[in-house]
Amino acid sequence: MNKQNRRKFIAMAGLLSAGSAASAFPFNKAKNKRIVIHHVLFWLKNPGSKENLDKLIAGLKTLRKIETVRKIYIGVPASTEIRPVIDSTYSASEILLFDDLARQKAYQDHPIHKKFIENCSGLWEKVIVYDSIDV
């Protein structure tokens, strides 16, 4: 490569890296944020009913569409060791990440969230929520 083309290459390579940086922005943006984590555990009225669990999980999946949700993890108890401190009696777990408290509040008030409660709250007998914020 001659000097002129080398310069062109460096310029184009620069554009390529700029492109990568732009697409990584949502990750970088949050680096200095204090992430808010909203963890909800659900105990079904009929824990043996696969149909009820599927309905709850389908309902939880609709929550992905709420714009202020940064990340959502929907799970069931994992088959880790059995230890007295591990509570694996729940039916489903929902872990939501938000960039701040205002976005968590917007999620609570969102029509999709309200619809989920309307459609699914008859399925569970108990819910525990842990809201935490990064230190």
Add this chain to the structure above:
Amino acid sequence: MNKQNRRKFIAMAGLLSAGSAASAFPFNKAKNKRIVIHHVLFWLKNPGSKENLDKLIAGLKTLRKIETVRKIYIGVPASTEIRPVIDSTYSASEILLFDDLARQKAYQDHPIHKKFIENCSGLWEKVIVYDSIDV
């Protein structure tokens, strides 16, 4: 750019993208994985002691160094609404993400984790663990 240099540029640009893909690998890799989430809530013996809380949080931060930990969130109760379903009586929360159950097990058995328990278990009076796996 002449044809030869254009070819060189394309080859080098290819290497650059290969480089980006390699560094993004840990993210891409997990897309089809069923993430395992290990959530531990700690209740301190002396919940009013900032010193004890700081010591626990410093201990939790050492866990970041364990290679199989994909992501760690260390938090305290967030000032969301007060609702009967929200439990904000705990002192600290630790949420760990793993790519699979084997990596979670490796974390449990890791010397850094054992050292943390040795140094900090005297601080807490209660621990609850929820282990879940993505559906």
